[in-house]
Amino acid sequence: MANGAAAVAEKTFYEEGTSSRKGILGWLLSTDHKRIGLLYLGAVGSFFIVGVILGILMRLELIAPGKTIMEPQTYNAVFTLHGVIMIFLFIIPGIPAVFGNFFLPLQLGAKDVAFPRLNLLSWYIYIIGAILVLISLVLPGGPLDTGWTFYIPYSVRTGANVSLAIFAAFVLGFSSILTGLNFITTVHRMRAPGMGFFKMPLFVWATYATAWIQVIATPIIGITILLVILERVFGVGIFDPALGGDPILYQHLFWIYSHPAVYIMILPAMGVVSEIIPTFARRTIFGYKAIAISSLAIAFVGYLVWAHHMFVSGLSDTSAMIFSLLTFIVALPSGVKIFNWVATMYKGSIDPKPPFIWVMVFIFLFSIGGLTGLVLGSLATDVHLHDTYFVVAHFHYVMFGGTGTIFFAALFYWYPKMFGKMYSIKWANIAAALFFVAFNALYFPKFIMGYMGMPRRYYDYLPEFADLQLISTIGSWLMGITMIIIFWNLIHALLKGPKSKENPWGGVTLEWHTSSPPPLENFHVIPTVTHEPYDFSQLKEMKNYESD
Amino acid sequence: MEYEKQTEHKHHHVGYGTLILIWVALIALTSITVTIAGISLGSYTLFVALFIAAIKSSLVINIFMHIKFDEPIFKVFLIVSGFTLIVIFILTFSDFIYRG
Numbered sequence: 292m293a294n295g296a297a298a299v300a301e302k303t304f305y306e307e308g309t310s311s312r313k314g315i316l317g318w319l320l321s322t323d324h325k326r327i328g329l330l331y332l333g334a335v336g337s338f339f340i341v342g343v344i345l346g347i348l349m350r351l352e353l354i355a356p357g358k359t360i361m362e363p364q365t366y367n368a369v370f371t372l373h374g375v376i377m378i379f380l381f382i383i384p385g386i387p388a389v390f391g392n393f394f395l396p397l398q399l400g401a402k403d404v405a406f407p408r409l410n411l412l413s414w415y416i417y418i419i420g421a422i423l424v425l426i427s428l429v430l431p432g433g434p435l436d437t438g439w440t441f442y443i444p445y446s447v448r449t450g451a452n453v454s455l456a457i458f459a460a461f462v463l464g465f466s467s468i469l470t471g472l473n474f475i476t477t478v479h480r481m482r483a484p485g486m487g488f489f490k491m492p493l494f495v496w497a498t499y500a501t502a503w504i505q506v507i508a509t510p511i512i513g514i515t516i517l518l519v520i521l522e523r524v525f526g527v528g529i530f531d532p533a534l535g536g537d538p539i540l541y542q543h544l545f546w547i548y549s550h551p552a553v554y555i556m557i558l559p560a561m562g563v564v565s566e567i568i569p570t571f572a573r574r575t576i577f578g579y580k581a582i583a584i585s586s587l588a589i590a591f592v593g594y595l596v597w598a599h600h601m602f603v604s605g606l607s608d609t610s611a612m613i614f615s616l617l618t619f620i621v622a623l624p625s626g627v628k629i630f631n632w633v634a635t636m637y638k639g640s641i642d643p644k645p646p647f648i649w650v651m652v653f654i655f656l657f658s659i660g661g662l663t664g665l666v667l668g669s670l671a672t673d674v675h676l677h678d679t680y681f682v683v684a685h686f687h688y689v690m691f692g693g694t695g696t697i698f699f700a701a702l703f704y705w706y707p708k709m710f711g712k713m714y715s716i717k718w719a720n721i722a723a724a725l726f727f728v729a730f731n732a733l734y735f736p737k738f739i740m741g742y743m744g745m746p747r748r749y750y751d752y753l754p755e756f757a758d759l760q761l762i763s764t765i766g767s768w769l770m771g772i773t774m775i776i777i778f779w780n781l782i783h784a785l786l787k788g789p790k791s792k793e794n795p796w797g798g799v800t801l802e803w804h805t806s807s808p809p810p811l812e813n814f815h816v817i818p819t820v821t822h823e824p825y826d827f828s829q830l831k832e833m834k835n836y837e838s839d
Numbered sequence: 840m841e842y843e844k845q846t847e848h849k850h851h852h853v854g855y856g857t858l859i860l861i862w863v864a865l866i867a868l869t870s871i872t873v874t875i876a877g878i879s880l881g882s883y884t885l886f887v888a889l890f891i892a893a894i895k896s897s898l899v900i901n902i903f904m905h906i907k908f909d910e911p912i913f914k915v916f917l918i919v920s921g922f923t924l925i926v927i928f929i930l931t932f933s934d935f936i937y938r939g
């Protein structure tokens with residue numbers, strides 16, 4: 292690979308943009324993938340904060356039985372909005388749109404993505420979708436109250452503003468499809484000389500597999516949403532048995548997208564883990580090909596398990612058995628990854644810096660999330676646990692404990708590359724420890740409550756749940772404090788933090804071979820790839836790394 | 840037809856005649872679908888409808904979307920997506936057909 296060219300006194304992408312405009316317009320009209328990645332970071336981060344605040348408000352309502360701070364109908368609207376924001380505005384675009392945009396071209400040794408203008412358009416479509424969600428909140432009829440799954444028949448009958456809100460999800464889908472299309476083309480067409488498919492970093496592999504899901508699965512949610520709108524406006528009867536329709540068809544269509552979508556959420560996170568572990572264990576990744584191929588396997592098998600969300604909906608028994616079996620099969624490629632990560636650390640010389648510690652938090656929380664998924668994937672236990680807090684605990688462990696944690700790990704890992712500044716290592720570690728405690732206090736009681744029969748999406752509860760609900764609410768406060776520490780640490784570093792070294796962690800993938808922050812077109816000279824992606828012997832040749 | 844002679848050419852141009860022919864074929868197939876919906880074919884109705892839809896989409900994909908004339912990699916992409924779609928259909932039917 293190129294030899295970690297020490298920064299020549301050249302302009303960074305902050306100082307030199309793609310358009311001649313200065314200031315805010317220089318960003319809003321920029322087609323530079325790095326600026327677009329940061330635009331996404333701003334937008335996605337802001338929505339995440341809103342989502343967290345809504346979560347904390349819900350927990351406050353649930354601190355004691357009976358009404359505390361809001362009306363039941365408000366609670367319905369709040370959990371729906373929390374779900375919609377977290378899913379469609381935070382976790383689906385999160386890692387691909389922010390870190391994928393910023394790092395895919397860098398890791399491939401390319402100047403930009405294949406279609407830079409389309410890339411900017413995707414961001415605008417995302418923003419338009421987000422604005423539509425906001426408008427739907429204030430229009431007459433009131434905010435959406437269906438839950439983030441928009442199940443019929445309720446979503447067709449409720450007086451709330453369903454059509455506009457779900458149309459917003461339709462629009463957001465286009466942003467996702469275009470980003471996917473862009474990434475697939477970039478991977479096929481823009482690799483640096485010498486970079487064969489099996490020399491690509493694993494984050495690229497994961498983003499590539501994700502991009503395929505985005506392109507193939509997202510149109511299905513698009514059509515489904517249009518059908519619900521059609522049903523609301525014209526009463527066609529596609530989902531109405533009285534008119535010859537099939538209500539379960541809605542759930543099929545919804546989950547044919549939304550289950551692969553959970554792999555849109557987790558695959559890029561797994562890619563980030565495969566970057567961070569080798570860097571901090573100073574060892575090449577164990578089972579490179581197995582990890583790369585397991586991403587594709589997850590992307591494909593992930594299509595075949597959607598009906599495990601529907602075991603108690605009236606699905607045929609035959610079908611339920613098939614889907615339960617397939618669900619167990621999809622756990623295999625995820626297991627392959629976990630074992631390979633752990634094997635990579637074995638006998639490594641581990642340097643537990645914040646990104647690595649966040650990854651350890653991930654492995655622990657995600658394993659709990661994944662294994663409780665198997666409890667829900669078994670038919671007998673699911674009948675008992677369906678639509679209880681057990682499910683709420685499970686998906687927070689996989690989505691928040693899994694992808695959310697890695698969003699922070701990625702931020703801590705690539706922060707010096709993106710901003711050229713260094714945050715406080717001490718506070719990042721404190722935040723990781725606090726996050727771990729807060730997370731388990733917030734969500735572990737929900738497993739127990741779910742097992743005891745506490746249904747999800749309920750505004751009130753029986754007195755026997757009071758203690759566990761209280762613990763969970765206290766957990767949500769700790770979580771709020773953790774978030775403040777993280778954001779304060781990162782923003783403080785941006786404004787006042789010390790300049791970071793060029794390659795503070797000793798990374799060897801291509802993004803570490805250019806200066807931090809990178810110049811407009813990423814590399815002073817387009818690199819030629821000669822090493823395997825995680826070959827740490829090249830650190831000696833890299834001029835920008837000084838070990839401490 | 841003109842396009843049959845020069846399939847592998849990169850900048851292939853499909854004549855207007857062909858395009859119109861395909862368009863007419865699509866409309867004809869649509870009217871067949873509508874007509875068949877009125878005839879009771881029992882459990883075959885759905886399969887006939889899907890079969891016609893498959894013919895229509897292959898026309899659109901091959902001619903209108905130029906897949907027939909493009910590089911093989913696009914065919915691979917398409918086959919993977921098509922295969923996924925077929926599996927999704929089969930799995931959905933595992934519910935629909937066996938529902939008690």
Ligand code: HEM
Nearest residue numbers: 346347349370374377382438439690691747748749767770
């Ligand atoms: C401080 C952080 C968070 C808190 C306190 C929190 C709390 C909650 C609560 C109390 C519920 C409603 C449970 C019920 O009544 O059924 C909920 C639902 C949900 N949460 Fe979170 N959450 C947080 C973060 C997240 C994150 C990061 C994600 C996604 C990445 C997420 C995704 C969801 C989803 C999808 C629902 C389901 C909404 C629905 O039922 O339609 N949450 N959360």
